[in-house]
Amino acid sequence: MNDILAKILDTKRTEVATARQMRSESEVLREAQSRQDIRGFARAIEDKIAQGKPGVIAEIKRASPSKGVIREDFRPADIAASYACHGAACLSVLTDVQYFQGGYDHLRQARAACSLPVLRKDFLIDPYQVIHARALGADCILLIAAALAPAQMRELETVAADLGMDVLVEVHDREELDAALSLNTPLVGINNRNLRTFETRLETTLAMLKDVPAGKRVVTESGILLPEDADRMREYGVQAFLVGEAFMRAPDPGTALHELFFAR
């Protein structure tokens, strides 16, 4: 239990137990089901790609365990609007408080500021959190294969699908990919960052591409910092990207998105 992922998952178990005491799952479910405002997340990525553009999932995060505080001037609504203006397909919003200084309000504010679909970026281990994601307004959830058994992932995917949400399943190695491929979702995120050691290598995506079957959409995640990084991925046929730090460190995150993907 000495790696950061194990520590985060411990925190999540406590958070879920506390949340259940504060508000029952059936009450949160009623709120989630009453929302009629789902935005197609996978669809938005495919639409961009069909237009010959990259499908960029632009992240909103203040801090991370590996980098500490990344952005001091942190206004989720302004950041979301800037991403929307500069060609993002979707948003990814950190809702974890303890390790990423995220929050539920960040998701609410970002989503209200634009019409882009939103991923709840958090460490989901329990149906309660999936239902809560929709109640907050999320259009997609993240399932991290390093954190979940295959049967758990399938259960959480079913809960998400019943609420109309898409799923991005995240893997870092071949074994996790095999587990992820048992899900229905077409969205397979290959995280270039090892969540236990923080080592980040773009070769992680490139090495695993050949193992992803046709019909799945690879999203390369983490460590895309320079236009050359994006170009390298495109040369190998990768068309969907999840990017955080490169945008969050820039004075205007949307301008940084434009420069990374559209300036040449």
Ligand SMILES: O=C(O)c1ccccc1NCC(=O)[C@H](O)[C@H](O)COP(=O)(O)O
């Ligand atoms: O980034 C971390 O330190 C981290 C630690 C433990 C679990 C997850 C972590 N990050 C989540 C991500 O993978 C990134 O937020 C995402 O892929 C964007 O990466 P980047 O463009 O490098 O900010």
